[in-house]
Amino acid sequence: MQCIFFSVSVIQHAFFVSKTYGIIFLPYIFFFFSILKTILVSPLCRNRASRGAVIQSSTSGDWFAEKAIDGNRGLQQLYTGCSSTLNQTNPWWRVDLPHIYRVSRVVVTNRNDCCTEQINGAEIRIGNSLENNGNNNPICAVIPDIPAGESYRYSCGGMEGRYVNLIIPGNMKILTLCEVEVFGKENIAINGKAVQSSTLPYEANKAIDNADLYCTHTETEANPWWRLDLMDLQVIQEVIVTNRIDCCFEQINGAEIRIGNSLENNGNNNPICAVISSIPAGVSSTYTCNGMEGRYVNLFIPGDTKYLTLCEVQVYEEGMMKQAELFHQQ
Template identity: 30%
Template sequence: MAIDEHPGPTDALETCASVALQDNPWWQLDLRNIYRVTAVSILSSGDCCSEQLNGAEVRIGLSKDVTNQRCAIIFVSEGEQKYILPMWNNGRTLQNVALRGLAFHSSSSLENSVASKVIDGNQSSTCSVAIEQPGPWVTVDLLVPYSVTAVQLAYSSNCCFSYDVRVDDTSCEVISSNAYSLMTLDCGGIVGRYVTVIHHGVATPLCEVEVYSTLENLQNRFPQLPPPHVKDYCSDVSCGRDYILIPDEPKTWFEAQSYCREKYTDLATINDVQDMYRVMEKMENYSKKDFWIGLYEDVATWRWSLSGYYGASEAEFRNWGAGEPNLERATQDCAGIQHTGEWRDLQCDLLNFFLCFDGRTGALKSKILVETAMNWADAHSYCRKHHTDLLSVRNQAENQEVQSMVPEGKLAWIGLFQDSWKWSDGSYSSFRYLSQEQPLLGEGPNCAHVSDRKWNARSCDTKSMFLCYTFKKKTFVRISADFDMSDPAVQQQIVIQLEAKMRDMGITDFKINWKMSGQQKQP
């Protein structure tokens, strides 16, 4: 009766709720979904008892018991009946990060059962079915690791379920509810990238998987690999990053970010020179215009230029010398190791020896000292061109190994540098495309934009064109014939026939690239 829309007692009907005399009485409302609660209004009985509400606690959270976070303590003034909680916001607003991810399930070949339907934001009308036995599953790839607070599953009908929901390899705790078509699981801040729903039995159509996080995602220190049970995954080899320029709807950086996340994947992340060349191609008709990319300024942190080389705790290893890092000058933001094993922070444009790491396929995972003095940026480029990257030092044992490689009285650059710039999609790339290697400068809050084919910074509140990115699947077709495949006329005929076949299949948004392999007349 406390949620029946009647504001209070009437002549004919008492619409107030009460409980028997007891210690610590409580009343609870199940909203049957996860919401950001901004206000709660409480109305007491008009003829008595308002003061009995004084001192009661209002708690909001994911748990069905009474241990959720306290948001307010009720105090009803004398003669008043109504109490309105002030705005409640503890600074950790939950957001459904599944909307920006990718979805896969165990029945990808099943007609009209598209896995992406479970992350389209629609809880009721778009559902997906995974029927393969045993243990049909659905996986949402969040693309980067998040601290997952809760997972909510929306099904097409009420049922009794036997399922397991995991963030990476850790199971979440089921929260009991009376809404059997809507299941909520408390994941307690498990950090992970893949959210998998495994059904132990016949699976009812799953309409939505919502993954709630505070969006305080960790720096992505992990290699971007698909879940091991997902075969049809858009990997670096089979999937291309496609850039989409939005020239006709100028927006602030944050507005552009929201637009790209809703329509595509995110604001553009640019990982290397090849990516930048592709961006320039997109800008061919807008060479004199500027546009936002996904780089923004955040709190300055020390981080390694190489990702995926170390475990979660190893990335935090430091061996600073006494008084280091000494950040008295803004340009002191690159790290080097002395022959004593102690680290120093230095101006990045100083010339020093440097240490590379070679982790390429077929290489011996070796550490290389280059005894040619370069600044940090040039050393970084050299290591990436000839090996893998500048060296990351992961623990004390490795630090002792590395210090023995540094000549006495010398210092060598390692891959640690201080950077305040982050990518919108949470991915990691230390690549910058600046005019004469100048730092990104602006009057904060700063966001990066491309102007005259170089990156610059300015206030994020400026309205501009912007560049989004998404992923497109690649299909490789191997063709062999007895005639001369290097003949341009033959190649043109093959491309024409492939294009016609694609259009017959209803595919119109595609691009065909031709590549010869082997000797002439070979496929």
């Protein structure tokens, strides 16, 4: 995994310096290990499945669904470390993350004893629907095979979803999983607090409720704004804005996305990440902010007799690449 590879390079470089110059320069070593610590807890390196809630279509003996996210890949304790369904039609396993994530990869560990071919043809599905127990969500990957006791990684390219399913389609199938790990980025906006310049009738937090059913709405006024407090300094990779789906979708045109740490002019003087030219009705558009730093994210429409409606605002922090840049600058 890239987070592990980079972490190892940090350690190797630190010891190379100390060995080459015949000294142990403690501040230098401490610097490298502080970067290492930051990398290992970065969004790209967190196994999101480990704190999820799991369920499977059936259970064979004490091979419970939870054993696929217990951190034990089952290689030393096969009979206590893996999940398994009964022999059935279309067996499945599902983890509820329980927030919506942009999933970068899923790592699946196969059993180490007999029957390793039983994983062949399993589908990894990611999405937000529980239709057909989540097994109708989009496919990230189909597993052709995994050798005994091996852990294989499947890239999902940032697919969005709360639920990750593994299902083997067909009759007389058994699904056994010794570990499932899910890596990706969380929408950090849902942990923040939102305010807006005025309210008519829906309040500011409707834009961070992970649902597009209700939207925020200011009164008609000069320079309407909406602000998200992320509660701490963040390094922001991108902001995703969802527009209303009914009338008046053009009213978002010209809105500025601003990111920073100042509350001067209610945060509307912070640096600009992007200006929204337009967003079609009901569409979610992504704006790249290239690692801008800030605690506050504002959306602001300059001008008279304007109002601001937001159906959802998602904010994603920078992953370990920002830490890599910092490392190389030192």
